[in-house]
Every structure is written in structure tokens, then in C-alpha cells.
Amino acid sequence: MNKQITIFITIVIAVAGLSFYGGVKYNQTQFASERTANRAQFGGGNGTRAFRGGADGGGFVSGEVIAKDDTGVTIKLREGGSRIVFLSGGTEVMKASSGSVQDISVGAQISANRAVNADGSVTAQMIQIRPNLLHNQ
Numbered sequence: 001m002n003k004q005i006t007i008f009i010t011i012v013i014a015v016a017g018l019s020f021y022g023g024v025k026y027n028q029t030q031f032a033s034e035r036t037a038n039r040a041q042f043g044g045g046n047g048t049r050a051f052r053g054g055a056d057g058g059g060f061v062s063g064e065v066i067a068k069d070d071t072g073v074t075i076k077l078r079e080g081g082s083r084i085v086f087l088s089g090g091t092e093v094m095k096a097s098s099g100s101v102q103d104i105s106v107g108a109q110i111s112a113n114r115a116v117n118a119d120g121s122v123t124a125q126m127i128q129i130r131p132n133l134l135h136n137q
């Protein structure tokens with residue numbers, strides 16, 4: 001009788017362990033699938049975090065402003081490289097309160113909602129100046 005109980009408990013523990021392991025592996029594959037879907041939707045790891053699906057291929061680009069002039073800003077992307085974002089008369093600049101193009105400075109962290117031009121350059125439709133969290137810590 002004791003031998004049967006021991007075998008039964010061993011089988012229950014083995015089944016529980018295998019079930020737990022299977023659940024963990026299933027969760028890992030679901031997480032990987034979600035991550036892949038998010039990369040496809042939000043621009044894959046190239047630093048632009050662009051929303052896909054727009055007819056013009058526009059979306060978001062964010063990073064540190066490394067240069068600025070009257071017609072645009074150059075943004076250093078987090079994953080490396082840079083992107084020039086052109087400004088237009090219709091470009092909105094947002095911060096905790098309304099802003100203007102003059103509020104954008106070298107070293108600022110920004111996000112830009114952009115439209116892609118035929119030559120591959122981008123024009124900002126809206127810019128948000130973000131707090132520079134790395135330098136405030």
C-alpha cells in the first residue's frame with residue numbers, strides 16, 4: 001500500500017512538473033510572438049518607433065537633438081545613427097505647455113510625428129519635447 005502511494009505521489013509530482021514546464025515554454029513563445037508583432041507594428045528596432053500602416057509611411061521618430069536650424073533638426077537615434085526631421089509652418093511643437101520651434105534646443109529629447117517625403121527625408125507634423133530623464137537622475 002505504501003509503495004502504491006509513493007508511486008502515485010511521484011507520478012503526480014512528475015505530471016505537475018511537466019505541466020509547469022510546458023506552461024512556462026508556452027508563455028515564452030506567446031511573449032516572443034507578441035514582441036515580434038509589436039516590432040512589426042512599431043517599427044522594428046531601428047530607433048524610429050514608427051507606427052506602420054499609414055499610406056505615407058509616416059510615424060514617430062525620437063531621440064536627442066544634435067543639430068538644429070530654421071528648416072529642421074537632426075535627431076540622434078537611441079540605437080545609433082541619426083535622422084533629419086524637416087520643420088514646416090504647420091509643425092506643432094508641444095511640451096508641458098504650448099511651445100514653438102525656438103523651444104527645441106541641441107541636447108533636448110524629442111518625439112516627432114512625421115511624414116516621409118518622396119526622397120526619403122521626413123517632415124515633422126508635430127514635435128513633443130520630452131523631459132531629459134537620463135540627465136535629471
